[in-house]
Amino acid sequence: MSAPRVVLIGPPGAGKSTVGTLVAELLGVTFRDTDTDVETETGSVIADIFVDQGEVAFRRLERAAVRRALTEHPGVLALGGGAVLDADTRRDLCSQHVVFLDVSLADAARRVGLDTSRPLLLGNVRGQLKQLMDARRPLYGEVASVVISTDGREPADIAGEVVRTVRGTGPAGEHRP
Ligand SMILES: Nc1ncnc2c1ncn2[C@@H]1O[C@H](COP(=O)(O)OP(=O)(O)OP(=O)(O)O)[C@@H](O)[C@H]1O
Ligand SMILES: O=C(O)C1=C[C@@H](O)[C@@H](O)[C@H](O)C1
Ligand SMILES: [Mg+2]
Numbered sequence: 001m002s003a004p005r006v007v008l009i010g011p012p013g014a015g016k017s018t019v020g021t022l023v024a025e026l027l028g029v030t031f032r033d034t035d036t037d038v039e040t041e042t043g044s045v046i047a048d049i050f051v052d053q054g055e056v057a058f059r060r061l062e063r064a065a066v067r068r069a070l071t072e073h074p075g076v077l078a079l080g081g082g083a084v085l086d087a088d089t090r091r092d093l094c095s096q097h098v099v100f101l102d103v104s105l106a107d108a109a110r111r112v113g114l115d116t117s118r119p120l121l122l123g124n125v126r127g128q129l130k131q132l133m134d135a136r137r138p139l140y141g142e143v144a145s146v147v148i149s150t151d152g153r154e155p156a157d158i159a160g161e162v163v164r165t166v167r168g169t170g171p172a173g174e175h176r177p
Pocket of ligand 3 (some may be wrong): 033035
């Protein structure tokens with residue numbers, strides 16, 4: 001059993017996958033993403049899981065992937081944007097060093113653009129993102145040890161700040177406000 005050095009959370013477009021990869025390089029550890037874990041486990045891309053099995057089934061798969069990764073991944077872990085919707089996941093995150101990568105609606109919408117791999121954002125990207133961010137902001141805040149704003153910043157700059165929060169903390173959770 002080993003816990004991640006840092007867990008990244010935040011809405012789609014926050015840069016969890018992009019920044020997480022850089023953080024892992026800086027720390028000399030591996031990067032893992034629960035979205036990728038679900039896709040590997042099922043052999044399907046997330047967009048297809050939503051179509052074929054529905055969101056409830058996806059959340060069940062996601063919950064299992066998060067639980068597994070929290071107990072067996074010793075590096076940098078990025079969670080899917082909606083993973084914090086699960087109360088058991090939020091409880092599990094209480095003992096972890098969790099960084100909330102925050103992003104404004106404008107920057108997130110610009111970053112995800114017309115990418116069709118995010119099923120919850122299809123149709124009206126800005127409207128869907130706004131609804132989702134408004135509903136989830138309190139949940140991200142509830143489990144975050146640290147909040148880092150990513151607006152207008154380069155991924156490398158953000159990754160450096162994440163690493164400083166990791167190095168500035170002792171046991172997981174010590175940084176918690
Ligand atoms: N700080 C940044 N500035 C500009 N573009 C960025 C930044 N961070 C990420 N991006 C770009 O935004 C897009 C989304 O980034 P990424 O996939 O890392 O987000 P995510 O938080 O992992 O999203 P999801 O929850 O959908 O997995 C990518 O095209 C990426 O290159
Ligand atoms: O915000 C969300 O609910 C999602 C974000 C992605 O990371 C994927 O987990 C999936 O597309 C759902
Ligand atoms: Mg991602």
